Amino acid sequence: MPAAPKLVGREPSDSFAFGRDPKRVKTVGNYWPYATTVFDYVRRTMPLNAPGSLTNSEVYAVVAFLLAKNGVIEQTAVMDSLTLAAVKMPARDKFVVDDRKGGPGFK
Numbered sequence: 411m412p413a414a415p416k417l418v419g420r421e422p423s424d425s426f427a428f429g430r431d432p433k434r435v436k437t438v439g440n441y442w443p444y445a446t447t448v449f450d451y452v453r454r455t456m457p458l459n460a461p462g463s464l465t466n467s468e469v470y471a472v473v474a475f476l477l478a479k480n481g482v483i484e485q486t487a488v489m490d491s492l493t494l495a496a497v498k499m500p501a502r503d504k505f506v507v508d509d510r511k512g513g514p515g516f517k
Contacts, residue, residue, distance in 0.1 A: 439480025
């Protein structure tokens with residue numbers, strides 16, 4: 411098992427085969443449904459030797475790098491709170507929406 415998750419890669423690019431083959435490697439470019447989740451992941455886990463120590467500007471820069479490397483945004487795109495929320499991830503429409511309302515039957 412790798413020391414860290416693979417973050418760059420768009421394969422499989424034409425389908426969402428993770429439900430049929432759980433061994434497929436999930437990356438930012440082929441699996442993550444929201445760019446805001448990438449921001450949260452980077453903010454909480456990077457850098458390895460001091461997780462959570464990056465400034466928001468540094469986190470936006472890392473997220474922009476990851477999204478650009480995955481072909482989700484242009485290399486020259488500027489990332490901030492407004493542009494991050496507007497990013498449409500390639501796998502976003504592949505997930506089943508959880509529209510449960512909750513209540514006594516849910517724990």
